[in-house]
Amino acid sequence: MRWRFHTDLTPDDITPREVFVNRRRFIAAGGALLTFAGMPRKPFAASRSDVLKDTPTRYEDATSYTNFIEFGNGKSVASRRAGALTIKPWHVRIDGLVDNPGEFSLAELVREMPQEERLYRFRCVEGWAMVVPWRGFMLADLLKKAGVKPEAKYAAFETLLRPSEMPGQKSPLYKWPYREGLRLDEAMHPLTLMATGMYGRPLPKQNGAPIRLVVPWKYGFKSIKSVVRITLTDKQPPTTWNMLAPDEYGFYANVNPHVDHPRWSQATERLLGSGLFAGNTPTRMFNGYEKEVARLYEGMDLRKYF
Amino acid sequence: MHAHAINAFLRRLPPWPVYILGVLAIAAKIWLAASGHMGPDPVRTLEQELGRLGLQELLAVMAITPLRRLSGISLLRFRRALALVAVFTIAAHLAVWLLLDVQGISAFWREIIKRPYITVGMAAFILMIPLAATSTNAAIRRMGARGWRRLHMLSYPVILLAGVHFIMLRKGWQAEPLFYMAAIMMLLALRLPWSVRPPLRPRRG
Numbered sequence: 001m002r003w004r005f006h007t008d009l010t011p012d013d014i015t016p017r018e019v020f021v022n023r024r025r026f027i028a029a030g031g032a033l034l035t036f037a038g039m040p041r042k043p044f045a046a047s048r049s050d051v052l053k054d055t056p057t058r059y060e061d062a063t064s065y066t067n068f069i070e071f072g073n074g075k076s077v078a079s080r081r082a083g084a085l086t087i088k089p090w091h092v093r094i095d096g097l098v099d100n101p102g103e104f105s106l107a108e109l110v111r112e113m114p115q116e117e118r119l120y121r122f123r124c125v126e127g128w129a130m131v132v133p134w135r136g137f138m139l140a141d142l143l144k145k146a147g148v149k150p151e152a153k154y155a156a157f158e159t160l161l162r163p164s165e166m167p168g169q170k171s172p173l174y175k176w177p178y179r180e181g182l183r184l185d186e187a188m189h190p191l192t193l194m195a196t197g198m199y200g201r202p203l204p205k206q207n208g209a210p211i212r213l214v215v216p217w218k219y220g221f222k223s224i225k226s227v228v229r230i231t232l233t234d235k236q237p238p239t240t241w242n243m244l245a246p247d248e249y250g251f252y253a254n255v256n257p258h259v260d261h262p263r264w265s266q267a268t269e270r271l272l273g274s275g276l277f278a279g280n281t282p283t284r285m286f287n288g289y290e291k292e293v294a295r296l297y298e299g300m301d302l303r304k305y306f
Numbered sequence: 307m308h309a310h311a312i313n314a315f316l317r318r319l320p321p322w323p324v325y326i327l328g329v330l331a332i333a334a335k336i337w338l339a340a341s342g343h344m345g346p347d348p349v350r351t352l353e354q355e356l357g358r359l360g361l362q363e364l365l366a367v368m369a370i371t372p373l374r375r376l377s378g379i380s381l382l383r384f385r386r387a388l389a390l391v392a393v394f395t396i397a398a399h400l401a402v403w404l405l406l407d408v409q410g411i412s413a414f415w416r417e418i419i420k421r422p423y424i425t426v427g428m429a430a431f432i433l434m435i436p437l438a439a440t441s442t443n444a445a446i447r448r449m450g451a452r453g454w455r456r457l458h459m460l461s462y463p464v465i466l467l468a469g470v471h472f473i474m475l476r477k478g479w480q481a482e483p484l485f486y487m488a489a490i491m492m493l494l495a496l497r498l499p500w501s502v503r504p505p506l507r508p509r510r511g
Contacts, residue, residue, distance in 0.1 A: 058346070060346075061345075061346035064346065073480075075345070075347075127350075173478065244478075263421060263423065265408075265413070265420075270347055272347055275342070276344075276352065276406060277406065
């Protein structure tokens with residue numbers, strides 16, 4: 001419960017350093033027992049899913065089961081191949097409709113941005129879900145530092161393009177680099193995080209090291225990994241999965257149990273690590289963050305803008 | 307002839323171990339998934355692995371006739387066992403989907419109607435039922451060889467539908483299901499009248 005995200009959080013509510021450090025110690029030491037040693041596997045215990053809902057997914061599961069198409073297709077490909085990725089040095093370029101465009105080193109960002117721990121649910125468009133304790137800073141803080149011009153309406157993101165280390169980028173199936181985008185109010189929302197760590201450790205490479213976006217109320221593909229560029233624009237930017245299959249993956253991609261993917265229902269989800277017999281759990285509107293984000297979409301037809 | 311020697315050896319093998327191995331393969335996969343050895347998303351992984359195994363078994367069944375025509379090696383004695391094992395495997399694939407994934411009859415019907423790839427997969431499974439039900443010697447006697455053979459030509463649409471199901475459930479045109487489809491088309495093409503047909507029995511000189 002002490003990790004649970006409170007919706008009234010503002011930039012002024014930065015976690016005091018001593019609490020932050022204690023939390024990290026809790027995750028690293030005590031949490032190891034709770035989180036990493038694995039939960040007792042009780043088949044047919046239907047209520048376990050509810051208990052697990054806000055318990056972090058096992059570190060091994062969250063880091064071995066990833067979609068990171070830059071390294072190839074298949075859930076375990078990235079955890080086997082991502083070791084080759086060079087993440088030092090790393091720079092993030094911020095450009096477009098900002099007052100202070102430029103390149104920022106990762107070290108600089110981590111030093112200057114207020115760091116926070118956030119325990120978020122994560123829901124993949126494919127129907128699996130997990131709970132991850134992230135560490136990072138609010139994208140809003142970074143954008144404020146860059147100075148968003150009034151005409152900016154969207155934020156566009158790009159993943160590193162380096163086929164020599166990311167063999168999946170040799171596939172002609174996708175248009176590289178991987179691209180994602182948010183509406184400006186989504187980008188500025190206090191839930192929207194730039195993560196540099198998880199489970200009290202630096203972000204593993206297969207999970208998008210060294211810095212990635214985390215938008216917990218949207219399907220996982222929106223949470224772009226290994227970000228090198230953020231561009232503020234006045235037009236809705238093209239996004240990778242939407243370009244590939246616009247009828248299957250919308251620009252908004254808000255988690256919504258009422259709007260099915262053409263090939264499967266989105267009404268339920270399978271929680272990673274809950275075992276063969278745990279059963280599916282109902283998917284919640286906006287992945288359970290309805291109270292925090294529903295107002296962003298007031299008056300919008302979410303079936304049309306899926 | 308090598309084929310003669312091989313056939314003589316094969317004649318000494320009973321077909322029943324095929325059933326045991328087939329059921330053990332299914333049981334092993336379920337055990338691996340239940341004991342946490344199939345990764346963090348075992349329902350999906352087990353579903354996919356049983357589906358893939360069932361398709362491989364169907365391919366093996368459909369390869370028996372072309373193999374005999376092309377090489378003279380006859381695995382005909384094992385075909386019934388192998389085909390029933392394929393039906394068991396596909397039934398397990400369906401059961402995992404129904405009992406552990408969609409969970410519930412109303413969701414089951416909704417998915418069959420709403421998702422074309424599931425409709426196609428279910429059609430393949432339903433077409434397999436009369437084939438499994440007429441797999442006994444008594445059924446062959448009752449139906450007569452010709453009638454039985456005609457009914458069992460349903461195995462061609464079954465394997466085609468299975469291949470289409472695999473292609474459709476993947477995003478876009480992916481290599482793996484297309485590879486299986488190519489194998490299916492090849493095995494079916496070898497049955498066409500104009501395909502090469504060496505004599506069934508080696509001629510005596």
